[in-house]
Amino acid sequence: MTIEDFRPSKKITTFYPPQRILMGPGPSDTHHRVLSAMARPTLGHLDPVFVIMMEEIKELLRYAFLTKNKMTFSVSAPGSVGMEMCFVNMIEPGDKVVVCRNGVFGPRMVENVERHGGVAVVVDDKWGEPVDPQKVEDTLKQHPDAKILAFVHAETSTGVLSDAKTLCEIARRHDCMTIVDTVTSLAGSPIKVDEWGIDAIYSGSQKCLSCPPGLSPVSFSERVTDFVKKRKVKVHSWFMDINLLLGYWGSSTRTYHHTAPTNALYALHESLVMLSEEGLEHSWARHKRNHEALKAGFETMGIQYVVDEKYRLPQLNSVFIPDGIDDKAVRARLLDEYSLEIGAGLGDFAGKVWRFGLMGTSSRVENVLTCLNALEVVLSDMGMNLKRGAAETAAHQSYAANPMS
Numbered sequence: 001m002t003i004e005d006f007r008p009s010k011k012i013t014t015f016y017p018p019q020r021i022l023m024g025p026g027p028s029d030t031h032h033r034v035l036s037a038m039a040r041p042t043l044g045h046l047d048p049v050f051v052i053m054m055e056e057i058k059e060l061l062r063y064a065f066l067t068k069n070k071m072t073f074s075v076s077a078p079g080s081v082g083m084e085m086c087f088v089n090m091i092e093p094g095d096k097v098v099v100c101r102n103g104v105f106g107p108r109m110v111e112n113v114e115r116h117g118g119v120a121v122v123v124d125d126k127w128g129e130p131v132d133p134q135k136v137e138d139t140l141k142q143h144p145d146a147k148i149l150a151f152v153h154a155e156t157s158t159g160v161l162s163d164a165k166t167l168c169e170i171a172r173r174h175d176c177m178t179i180v181d182t183v184t185s186l187a188g189s190p191i192k193v194d195e196w197g198i199d200a201i202y203s204g205s206q207k208c209l210s211c212p213p214g215l216s217p218v219s220f221s222e223r224v225t226d227f228v229k230k231r232k233v234k235v236h237s238w239f240m241d242i243n244l245l246l247g248y249w250g251s252s253t254r255t256y257h258h259t260a261p262t263n264a265l266y267a268l269h270e271s272l273v274m275l276s277e278e279g280l281e282h283s284w285a286r287h288k289r290n291h292e293a294l295k296a297g298f299e300t301m302g303i304q305y306v307v308d309e310k311y312r313l314p315q316l317n318s319v320f321i322p323d324g325i326d327d328k329a330v331r332a333r334l335l336d337e338y339s340l341e342i343g344a345g346l347g348d349f350a351g352k353v354w355r356f357g358l359m360g361t362s363s364r365v366e367n368v369l370t371c372l373n374a375l376e377v378v379l380s381d382m383g384m385n386l387k388r389g390a391a392e393t394a395a396h397q398s399y400a401a402n403p404m405s
């Protein structure tokens with residue numbers, strides 16, 4: 001063998017991705033301001049200028065989460081690691097954790113509990129339904145020794161929003177700490193960490209924050225950081241131990257922990273600056289308004305939502321695929337002809353449900369109109385009897401009826 005034998009068999013050159021419209025379950029479209037932030041010069045991760053920017057990220061994240069928690073920062077890894085970080089720090093062997101399961105992400109929480117030596121007590125709700133607070137209350141009564149309640153605020157697999165405020169209130173009454181997954185809800189639906197008394201919360205960069213994937217904003221209450229400091233057994237992960245991370249993200253005198261993904265953090269910084277410029281309430285209202293317009297268009301086509309109106313996520317619209325329509329063929333045509341990506345159904349919903357994301361920068365008027373028009377054309381071609389232009393007209397009427405203040 002020579003060195004030449006290890007060369008790739010085809011000539012590989014620079015990768016130029018096509019310009020898509022991302023309307024799936026995430027990632028969402030990245031705003032050009034965020035993309036250009038990433039292209040700025042790389043700094044050393046202990047450079048004093050970079051450290052100032054990190055402090056700003058912490059402040060901006062406290063705004064996004066509505067918290068004064070000191071321990072609020074970005075994990076250098078995707079949302080799944082934010083999830084794991086909460087469990088690995090907060091569970092000691094044998095600890096009982098009540099986990100709510102109403103979609104794809106609850107079972108991952110159960111996996112986390114068990115892999116970190118805890119005992120999971122599962123509260124099940126049907127796919128497409130929110131977590132039932134009464135069941136949680138009953139379960140905590142039956143298990144007074146439970147230490148943590150964990151649930152997903154916005155279930156991306158089904159498009160359901162659960163009542164985080166009530167669930168956290170129940171947990172407090174039973175002296176449980178809470179772990180809340182807000183990967184899809186942060187910036188898209190109201191989250192009030194301090195007011196609701198959430199102890200550990202994690203999110204992702206690539207959903208309603210419209211940043212490229214790969215970062216996980218997290219925040220921990222003092223209750224959590226005090227507990228982790230006093231743990232009897234060391235955290236079973238070196239990288240995710242928040243005691244060690246405190247030395248890097250926590251204090252102004254930084255010590256090396258790992259090399260921060262500098263350019264990715266510029267992107268997060270820019271997306272958070274954009275969020276603070278827009279204002280949280282405006283962002284929530286924008287997500288709602290675009291959802292209403294998309295829904296109005298779907299109604300003209302007879303497309304039905306999976307989730308009851310009361311619990312629908314504006315940023316993730318899951319709908320039943322009309323009878324006789326070929327799931328894969330529709331998604332392939334939307335991608336090939338309109339460069340439009342939508343999400344397929346997961347698990348029990350595979351082949352039955354489409355998921356239309358309207359997250360972050362993707363949540364905008366042009367996307368709603370493009371999507372409705374494209375879908376109308378494709379479904380008409382596949383034999384559905386649709387009045388051309390009706391969906392767009394309905395969307396415009398919805399926008400007119402819901403002006404943005």
Ligand SMILES: *Cc1c(COP(=O)(O)O)cnc(C)c1O
Nearest residue numbers: 078079080105154156183184204
């Ligand atoms: C996307 C998502 C995750 C996982 O985030 P990754 O960045 O893909 O690791 C976790 N929970 C929910 C609810 C999500 O939607």
